[in-house]
Amino acid sequence: MEREQMIRNDALKVELADSSMIAELMDRAAASRPGRMRRSDRRTAPARRTQPRRCNCGTCRTCIDNAHWEMVFQKKFADPYYYQLHPPRQGSSLNGF
Numbered sequence: 001m002e003r004e005q006m007i008r009n010d011a012l013k014v015e016l017a018d019s020s021m022i023a024e025l026m027d028r029a030a031a032s033r034p035g036r037m038r039r040s041d042r043r044t045a046p047a048r049r050t051q052p053r054r055c056n057c058g059t060c061r062t063c064i065d066n067a068h069w070e071m072v073f074q075k076k077f078a079d080p081y082y083y084q085l086h087p088p089r090q091g092s093s094l095n096g097f
Contacts, residue, residue, distance in 0.1 A: 054066075
C-alpha cells in the first residue's frame with residue numbers, strides 16, 4: 001500500500017521550464033532537421049510528380065507490343081458473359097451421376 005502511494009505521488013510531480021528555454025530547444029530541434037519545414041513556412045504544397053503517360057499512337061514498337069498482348073489477354077481470359085445476370089442454379093452437382 002505504501003509503495004503504491006509513493007508511485008502515485010512521484011507520477012504527479014511535474015517540473016516546468018521557462019519559455020526562453022523551450023524556445024531555444026525548439027529552434028535547436030528545427031535546425032537539426034534540415035529536410036523539414038515548419039507549417040508556418042509552407043506557402044504552397046510541393047508539386048507532385050505525375051506518372052509519364054503511356055503512348056497510344058498505335059504505330060510505335062511499344063504500342064504494337066501492347067496491342068499484341070492486349071489481344072492475347074482478351075482471347076484467353078476475357079469472358080463476354082461476365083457482366084450478364086446469371087440465373088441462380090438450382091441443380092445439384094451430383095445430378096450427372
